[in-house]
Amino acid sequence: MTLALDRSDQRGQLDRPAVRAALRVLVVDDHRAFAELLAGALKTAGMAVLGTAYSAARAVAMAQELQPDVVVMDIQMPRQDGLAATRRLREVAPFTVVAVVSDHRDPEWVVRATQAGASAFIPKEGSLAEMLDVLTRVRAGQMLIAPSTFATAPSDGTRPAPESGVRPQLTRREQEVLDCLGSGMHIKAIARVLGITLETCRGYAKALYTKLGVHSQLEAVVKAQQLGLLSSAAA
Structure with missing residues (x-):
């Protein structure tokens, strides 16, 4: 996620009144600095950040207690990954939607996130403007994929994109x-x-x-x- 924001992102998105008023968000990432930076950016955008969690277990406990509207969940975390945490979170906070953020860009990870119960997939290398747009539109029962997910080749550690990138002819x-x-x-x-x-x-x-x-x-x-x-x- 590109959090070194330029002013155009701030003017175009952070002051935008269309951001859902008081959207209650929990930020989950094992990198404390990233989690706190993202939480601060979401607060500036007008969202109510209920807190940050730096482990899957803490995320589930906080979600059960706070029942946020949205959990922004990192996939890669030690001990228990974000997808396992998403499955557990959906049990303890059934009305909470989960937006997964990840370095992975392979379509298989989007499928895995959906199967775990996530409702959005956002690449970490995307802009904050894109994340805000997704978070304001995400709803339960869908999978909203950020446009930049397939904007570039998959990052290191993911499967290469399918060789067959030819667009089929559709009626x-x-x-x-x-x-x-x-x-x-x-x-x-x-x-x-x-x-x-x-x-x-x-x-x-x-x-x-x-x-x-x-x-x-x-x-x-x-x-x-x-x-x-x-x-x-x-x-």
Whole structure:
């Protein structure tokens, strides 16, 4: 996360009244300096930072006691990683949403974060402006992926990006279905919105999965965002 902020970020985002008023946030990172710097930046943005935790166990305990709106959770921590902590946190604070921050950029980590119960994925190398945007839009029951996640090659320690980076050719209807998937809609809802039968919609989804080389809605959205296939509204 680029926290050495320039003034354009501060003017464009930190003074913005659209930041959800008094969004109650818990910051979790084993690097104390980073956690405190991020907490200070979020406070400046108008969020109510309830505290910082420097271990997974402390994060779970604080979340259970404070019931924050959002937990900003680092993945890599000693003893217990952030994904294991996210699973436990979802049990003790079911109305809290978790935004994972990580050095990892491989799509597999996005899938893992989602499976753990996270609702957002934000790369640490992104800007604070991007983090603020994600935190103000994150909601339970979705996976909101920060745009910079696939802006550059994966960082050291992650799997290299798939060699097949060719954008598949989609039909107009396939693109419409993909954009709906990217917005978090399920197949039944997509069929209703597009005015097609459920079986027809499933056929389009299956064709999409084949063209993208994936096996699920989440993987399709991650791959599509990586290839720049999602419309700006869906992404």
